[in-house]
Amino acid sequence: MKRTFLGEFEEVVLLVVAACTDDAYGVIIWEQLQEQTGRSITISAVHATLYRLEEKGYLSSQMGGATAERGGRRKRFFTVTALGSRALLEIQEMRQRLWQAIPQGKLQLIG
């Protein structure tokens, strides 16, 4: 079985892309990320992660939608690939399994 490994930040970025209702591109993803996580993140970190995910094949992108405030530059729209969805599902499944494996009453102690 091919081992899928996603870092925590990568996973969140991937999830944000998947959760976007509109077309997802750098600025939107960055804003969503900050909103959802409540952390302050640099755009460069987002860009780097997006490009890395694309390289790994979890995301794909196409160009389009230039506007004036971007100086006529196009946006790069990201969509989650089949590989990306499977990776997310696998992680979710694994978490599910682990959640179910937790003995009754233990969580209260932690919580």
Next chain:
Amino acid sequence: MFKRRPASLPRDAPPTPRPPGPPRLADRLLNWLVAPHLREDLLGDLHEVYRKQVEEVGPDQARRFYWWQTITYLRPLIIKRKAAQPNEYPPPFLLSPAMIRNYVKIAWRNLVHAKSFSLINGFGLALGLASALLIFVVVHHETSYDQYHKNGDRMYRVETVNVRNSEAHAGTYTEMTAVLRNEVPEIERVVPIYRASGQSLAVPQESKSFKEPIAFTENGLFALLDYEWSSGDARTALLRPNQVVLTESYAQKFFGTTDAVGKTVLLGDDINLSVAGVLKDHPANTNFPFDVLVSLPTLKRISPDYDTHGWGGFGDNYQVYTLLRQGIRPEQLTKRFHGIQVKYQKDPETIKNQHFVLNSLAQLHYGYNFSGRQANVNLLNILSLIGAFVLLIACINFMNLTTAKALRRAKEIGIRKAVGSNRLALIYQFMTEAGLLISIATLLALLLAWVMLPSAANLMGLPLKTSDLFSWQAGAFVVLLVVLTTLLAGTYPAFRLSGMPPIWALKSNKLPQAGGSITFRQGLVVVQFTVSMILISSTLFINRQLSLFKNANLGFNQNAIITVGLPNNDPGKLQTLRSQLVASPQIKDVSFSFNSPSAESNWMQGIQYRNGTDPIEIRTQMKMVDAHFLETYGIQLIAGDAFREGDTLPKFIANEVFLKRLGIDRPEKAIGQMVYFGDSQESAPIIGVVKTFHVNSLHQGIDPTLMQVVPKHFHQAGIKLATENLSAETLNATLSTIETVWKATFPNKVFSYEFLDETLAQAYQNETRTAQLIETATLVAILIACLGLFGLATFAAESRTKEIGVRKVLGASVASIVALLSKDFLKPVLVAMLLAAPIAWYGVSEWLKNFEYKINIDWWVFAVAGAFAIMVALLTVSFQSIRAALMNPVKSLRTE
């Protein structure tokens, strides 16, 4: 000038001014940092965020944030370039052989298409290039003298400076050699050179005799200057008396072979010199062009009177050269020289008035030296400036003409751009065109320079050869010129025209801001015509001054007089010579004297008149003459007696200037007055007074002059012919009579003669040369100025085509249009006239200060120069303006 017009604003631009964009520097940094395939969306995102931030937190904070973000992009993933992938549409490579072929082909077609234009433009440039090249060769030659000697940087000449006129004399006292050897340990070698002109040399075995200059020097010279020996030994040559070293060409001349070591040359009547070595011929650019070098002790044998250990006087012929030890600077020796003066010269007056300096080998060519020529630093600077100026103007003209021409090609450029030619390709195209024309012009310039070199060399009096033109330095200079000119002349049209938006080129062909460039062009015309007019008026003035020289009344008759040298002034021999010469019917009279009535080298002496309490001291020119001098040269006696044959007592004949100095108003009063030689007791009476004649060239005033009979100082014979206009045959017959008689009197000597009027004219050789130089410069300047004006006229006619069409349709006559177009060009020429007149006036009056006898600076000469310039300008302009005026308006109006 090459800046692009700002991009037009979008149509729906908001009414309020936008806040400034994100920091440009940061953007530039990002553009450089971020991998190309990520750049677009990444920067787009950043800009979008920036805009939002500006609205939310204000521009300052937004900018700060932007910078912070920019810095965090410094990570490998962002920077790393994507491995090169073959592009689907690779950018065209604009310098591929096929493209270059195309550029050249199109360039050639364009040149051929406009033959007359290319010819005029190319010729103007070639003229400029050729002038610059010739000037380069001249300046290069003049600055290359003796730059090649191994010890050259340590070699200095001892010069004697007269404090009173701060003039450095090339020569020094003969005793200096020995003194320096004893007193100055900082000097490694001391080498004296005595140069004697016109010595009699003979090779009795081959019965050849010659009259040649000789350098008397010592063996040390061979250590100072680099010589190549073809035979003989540098260590032993010229160590003993009666030794001679020849150059190869002189060995060839004397013996018919270069293998001359051991052979004998006869110096004077009885001194046998043995050849100790043969040198390779010296190069043209040396200040020591010696062909016959004789050991210095020999000098004592031919002129026993010559004081070789004297502090009495010095002449430029005796020069002392020193080789300083390593690391010694000439300034360090100032004290030494002062010490020498105190120890040897003794006389405090002399010590105060004189001192010695060391002049470096590199500087010798700019002062008196043995090469007989000296470079004028000012002239060289002015020449270089003129060269640069001519070249610059030629380049600007070229640029102007090319731009004017290229206007016609606006459509071509538009279409090229519309079908996808990029800017670079257009730039290459224009550069190729300029480069091609410039290369052709350069070839033409080389040809011109090659043809003109002999006359340029003659003009400057330089020994230039064709090989100087094809030296590597000249080659490098030409290559540099071509590259620079191509860049200078090709860049402007290339960048200006290629940068125009295609819509401009296709819609209208008016250059935006043409007004500004017109002013610039007119300024250029003003400059060119100012220069031309200065030169034209200078030429006129110089020629007037020269004709003043030629036609001046010198106070004696210089026509039909032949002068011959006297190798010997034994009275008996002279008497025979005279009686034999006068016996010939073609010869009217003969006079022996020190020099001619007017000569370049003179004998000056202090003379005292002790009439009152204070003696009057007069610096007087002495003329050693015989009893026939006045008669032969037609000098008018106004009081007293002339010298008589057989006079033995010392007597003087004075000129009027001398009397004026004495304070005697009437010539008769002077007769019988006694004058003294300096402060000595020797004296003689004045027996006659002559009407003033020019004893110097017209550069100077007339010296007070005394004539005296001193047979031992007779050096030349003046022979007055019976008639002034002799036919060539009679003249030749007379000359051969003179030669026969002369040869009979002085056997084994070389006979040479000169015509007095020609000798006198030589005094003005410098001015004649300047006149020729200025005339040439004038011609070049006028030609180039006309080309500039022609370019401007073409430009104007070209850009006003439509206006002229409309005017014609509305009824303007051809004459009125020609007047309209020409009028604009007269203005700069008139301005140039106003500028040129005072500058030329100043220059000419400075130049005329060289002469005691000079012309007036008449204003009408400037008017003539101005009228000439205007005429030339009108002729040039009318060619274009008449053509434009005659054009069919239907044609010009249809050009859209």
